[in-house]
Amino acid sequence: QITLKESGPTLVKPTQTLTLTCTFSGFSLRSREVGVGWIRQPPGKALEWLALIYWDGEEQYSPSLKSRLTMSKDTSKNQVVLTMTNMDPVDTATYFCAHELYDIMTGFNSFDIWGPGTMVTVSS
Amino acid sequence: EIVLTQSPATMSLSPGERATLSCRASQSVSTFLAWYQHKPGQAPRLLIFGASKRATGIPARFSGSGSGTVFTLTISSLEPDDFAIYYCQQRSNWPITFGQGTRLDIK
Numbered sequence: 001q002i003t004l005k006e007s008g009p010t011l012v013k014p015t016q017t018l019t020l021t022c023t024f025s026g027f028s029l030r031s032r033e034v035g036v037g038w039i040r041q042p043p044g045k046a047l048e049w050l051a052l053i054y055w056d057g058e059e060q061y062s063p064s065l066k067s068r069l070t071m072s073k074d075t076s077k078n079q080v081v082l083t084m085t086n087m088d089p090v091d092t093a094t095y096f097c098a099h100e101l102y103d104i105m106t107g108f109n110s111f112d113i114w115g116p117g118t119m120v121t122v123s124s
Numbered sequence: 125e126i127v128l129t130q131s132p133a134t135m136s137l138s139p140g141e142r143a144t145l146s147c148r149a150s151q152s153v154s155t156f157l158a159w160y161q162h163k164p165g166q167a168p169r170l171l172i173f174g175a176s177k178r179a180t181g182i183p184a185r186f187s188g189s190g191s192g193t194v195f196t197l198t199i200s201s202l203e204p205d206d207f208a209i210y211y212c213q214q215r216s217n218w219p220i221t222f223g224q225g226t227r228l229d230i231k
Contacts, residue, residue: 037220039168047160047168047211049220062219063125096167108174109215110158114167 002026004036004097004115011121012087018120022080022097029055029075035100036073036080037111040093048093052100053080089122126150126214128223136231143199145226147212152192156216159188159197162225163208171210172197204230 008020020038027034037052052060053071061069070083080097095118098111127150137143147157155175162168170179172188175195185200199206207230212223 039222046224047162047213047222049213049222052220060218060220098168101170101173103173103177106174106177108156108158108177110170110173110179110213111160111168112170112173112179114169116167 002099002113004099004113006095006097006115006118008095008118008120010119011123013124014088014122016087018082018084018087018091020082020084020095020097020118020120022082022115024078024080024097024099024115027099028078029053029073029080031055033102033104035102035109037098037100038071038082039096039098039111039114040091041096041117042090042093045093050084050095051082087122092120092122094119125219126153126217126221128212128214128221130210130212130223130226132226133224134227134229136229137202138231139202139204141202143197143202143206143228145197145199145210145228147190147195147197147223149193149195149214153214153216155191156214157188157190157195158213158215159186160211160213161206161208162211168211199228202228 004024034055038050098114101112131146159172160168176188
């Protein structure tokens with residue numbers, strides 16, 4: 001059974017750096033075609049994809065946030081870490097991490113299992 | 125960036141009715157489109173991937189169709205648990221993008 005859980009601060013000040021950790025179980029980031037993504041949802045707004053890291057170390061970032069985002073993975077701890085610099089009140093959101101499924105039979109990718117999310121508020 | 129436009133923004137229906145949700149892409153995504161159900165305070169749930177393939181454990185009342193730029197999610201007979209927000213997401217091109225969502229309310 002695949003599970004993921006996000007952890008990190010609930011409150012950060014403007015200009016600070018946010019560090020979120022996604023701890024997962026039921027799969028390994030050493031396995032081919034496996035990815036972990038980050039998605040956020042500001043209050044009352046839609047889902048927004050932020051970043052994705054693959055088993056082979058490939059990283060993809062949202063172009064609008066690329067300059068502020070960095071991901072890393074620790075396969076021995078089954079964790080993925082996302083850092084976002086220069087936080088602003090508009091970054092207030094629930095942040096989700098999710099397992100990306102690559103369906104070998106069909107060739108399609110999708111976020112099949114999500115963590116419960118962690119709410120981050122940016123305020124002085 | 126591929127923009128996904130969902131319609132309607134909100135729809136109010138009664139249990140037992142049929143719901144038809146639309147997602148339109150600004151350029152072709154072939155069938156690299158997924159649908160998610162999201163309830164407040166919960167993790168989003170994958171319903172459909174590859175435009176028409178039900179994810180594991182998803183009831184048969186949920187179906188997806190379409191290709192290219194026009195997609196539909198149909199819920200054949202609404203159950204009380206189905207009232208939520210539904211998002212489409214494309215996985216054809218980087219960056220991954222989501223639609224703005226359709227809120228399905230109980231009438």
